[in-house]
Amino acid sequence: MQLDLNLLAALDALLEEGSVAGAAERLYVTAPAMSRSLGRIRRTTGDQILVRTGRTMTPTPYALAVREQVHDLLMQVQGVLAPSRELDLATLDRTFTLRWHDALVALSGPALLTAVREQAPGVRLRFIAESSIDTPELRRGEVDLAANADRPTAPEIRSDQVAETPHVIVVRHDHPLTHIETVTAARYAAAEHITVSRRGKLTNILDEELARLDLTRRVVATAPTERATLEFVRGSDLLVTAPECTARSVAADLGLVLLPLPFDLPPARAYLSWHQRYDTDPAHIWLRDLARTALTSAMRGQGQGQTAH
Structure with a gap:
């Protein structure tokens, strides 16, 4: 059986876009031509690949199983056939999907988008929300670049620590703690807390550190994003412990005060993560460099101020 590499590109586009029309637009061919390619793929594989569900197309179990392999194969083929291709930012037409922590x-994000548009106006950035469960989008090629506080453990996922910032206490203006000359660990623990957790967890590393001091705290609520917790804090006597750089960026606008944490806590770190398939992709390397600069500049710049009562 003769192999047609055009079918590999068509299959990758169909699996990425989930529709004939989207795949056709991605590869700059007509919809009828893509439909014919889908027919040939179905005959070659003996699988329907995409089946209609109402007005949308749904990938079959086989399609889901081979999606990552197909994408990797296509990347390898393109690397072999065009290993010395130079990156032309002025004509680069590509969409990058970024799954970043909302605070990052x-x-x-605005600084990154500005830099991207200045250098490559044809590039689009899709920022998507973090999931409440661990998801394999990086491995499957659905996400190009992740940024959050966790270093990935999968061997095929690369990561760089780009910055770190200390934690601070965030309270409303005129909160009882703002009238105390020194916030002790005991007073901190005695206050009512809200935590940031997209999974709704009521405990985290803070509780482990307090336990070392024979202290416990009372967490009365969780919220999935840092901005949401700050809205709770601004209208109550709740406090939240947050990375200084992100809290300081909105504290003044929300009438919030940052107080120093009265015990040692490891700093909040930000990691950039991507699949190893993109290690030598010139466009991805370019985006990683811009993202690293934007994150490092923002976190270090915002984190240099001093907390105050």
Whole structure:
């Protein structure tokens, strides 16, 4: 059986876009031509690949199983056939999907988008929300670049620590703790807390550190994003412990005060993560460099101020 590499590109586009029309637009061919390619793929594989569900197309179990392998194969073929291709930012037409922590999007996303548009106006950025469960989008090629506080453990996922910032206490103006000359660990633990957790967890590393001091705290609520917790804090006597760089960026606008944490806590770190398939992709390397600069500049710049009563 003769292999047609055009079918590999068509299959990758169909699996990425989930529709004939989207795949056709991605590869700059007509919809009828893509439909014919889908027919040939179905005959070659003996699988329907995409089946209609109402107005949308749904990938079959086989399609889901081979999606990552197909994408990797296509990347390898393109690397072999065009290993010395230079990156032309002026004509680059590509969409990157970024799954970043919401606070990092707010803090450094605008600067990244500005830099991208200045250098490559044809590039689009899709920032998507973090999931409440661990998801394999990086491995499957659905996400190009992740940024959050966790270093990935999968061997095929690369990561760089780009910045770190200390934690601070965030309270409303005129909160009882703002009238105390020194906030002790005991007074901190005695206050009512809200935590940031997209999974709704009521405990985290803070509780482990307090336990070392024979202290416990009372967490009365969780919220999935840092901005949401700050809205709770601004109208109550709740406090939240947050990375200084992200809290300081909105504290003044929300009438919030930052207080120093009265015990040692490891700093909040930000990691950039991507699949190893993109290690030598010139466009991805370019985006990683811009993202690293935007995150480092934002976190270090915002984190240099001093907390105050």
